[in-house]
Amino acid sequence: MSSIAISPGHYGVGTGAKDIIDEVAEARKVVDRVAYLLEKEGVKVYKIVDNRSKSQSQNLNYLISEHNSKNRSLDVSIHFNSSGNRTDQPLGTEVLYRDEALKTFAGKVSQAIANASGLKNRGAKKRTDLAFLNGTKKPAILIEVCFVNSLQDVIIYQSKFQEICEAIAKECLAFIAPNLEKEKSNLEQIEKEIQNNLPSIGNSNEQFTSPELKKRLEAILKDKKMIEVMIQKGISEQAINANWMEKLKNGSLSSADLLGLCTLIIEHQIKKCEKIMSIG
Numbered sequence: 387m388s389s390i391a392i393s394p395g396h397y398g399v400g401t402g403a404k405d406i407i408d409e410v411a412e413a414r415k416v417v418d419r420v421a422y423l424l425e426k427e428g429v430k431v432y433k434i435v436d437n438r439s440k441s442q443s444q445n446l447n448y449l450i451s452e453h454n455s456k457n458r459s460l461d462v463s464i465h466f467n468s469s470g471n472r473t474d475q476p477l478g479t480e481v482l483y484r485d486e487a488l489k490t491f492a493g494k495v496s497q498a499i500a501n502a503s504g505l506k507n508r509g510a511k512k513r514t515d516l517a518f519l520n521g522t523k524k525p526a527i528l529i530e531v532c533f534v535n536s537l538q539d540v541i542i543y544q545s546k547f548q549e550i551c552e553a554i555a556k557e558c559l560a561f562i563a564p565n566l567e568k569e570k571s572n573l574e575q576i577e578k579e580i581q582n583n584l585p586s587i588g589n590s591n592e593q594f595t596s597p598e599l600k601k602r603l604e605a606i607l608k609d610k611k612m613i614e615v616m617i618q619k620g621i622s623e624q625a626i627n628a629n630w631m632e633k634l635k636n637g638s639l640s641s642a643d644l645l646g647l648c649t650l651i652i653e654h655q656i657k658k659c660e661k662i663m664s665i666g
């Protein structure tokens with residue numbers, strides 16, 4: 387099972403950056419929402435929230451040891467940035483990483499947040515001086531969602547909160563379960579092909595005088611297994627040619643064909659009965 391450990395930075399409201407919004411309060415909201423979205427996708431999520439530390443160093447030690455105690459494949463820390471004085475300028479989102487191998491992933495997350503929200507994309511930033519990135523033992527990123535002192539950033543963040551969280555969740559999911567999306571779309575494709583390959587009525591010129599008959603036939607035509615059994619029965623009784631199974635499988639069997647085949651199969655059975663009766 388895919389798993390992730392995610393935590394908001396710092397240890398209590400007011401212990402991080404604060405200006406138009408409070409970093410810690412917002413980081414906790416983002417963590418809650420991202421965790422919820424990932425759990426919905428079947429990911430095991432370890433949400434780590436520090437409500438007991440009394441200092442920044444206690445907090446970092448706590449977060450690092452909690453993250454490292456979990457059986458997870460990705461460590462994510464959520465923060466909000468600050469550049470000091472309040473500004474009307476948009477400043478944007480960025481994702482910090484330490485290991486070179488995570489540069490691409492960090493860049494993707496930053497880009498995805500920017501695309502989803504309209505926040506300026508500051509991109510992936512290599513940092514070798516951050517305790518969280520240095521101390522956690524699994525691949526780790528630290529997301530600086532936006533700047534708490536930028537009016538533009540805060541307006542965008544507040545109106546695009548859901549989209550931002552979805553972007554983070556989606557990129558994390560793609561990182562920890564890269565085959566999941568592919569498997570899902572493959573499965574959908576196969577199901578679609580099976581449906582498309584089944585003969586359908588409605589686009590033919592046949593007219594049904596009984597709606598009930600049409601309904602029952604439509605139900606059978608959606609049942610590939612049943613059609614397969616019917617054709618197999620016809621082939622094994624030598625009522626119809628074996629290549630009709632090929633036609634069913636490659637999708638070229640029409641509903642008119644099926645009607646014809648069923649007629650042949652029944653005709654064959656009637657003749658067989660007549661033969662037996664005449665011998666008798």
Ligand SMILES: [Zn+2]
Pocket residue numbers: 395396402403409465466
């Ligand atoms: Zn922070």
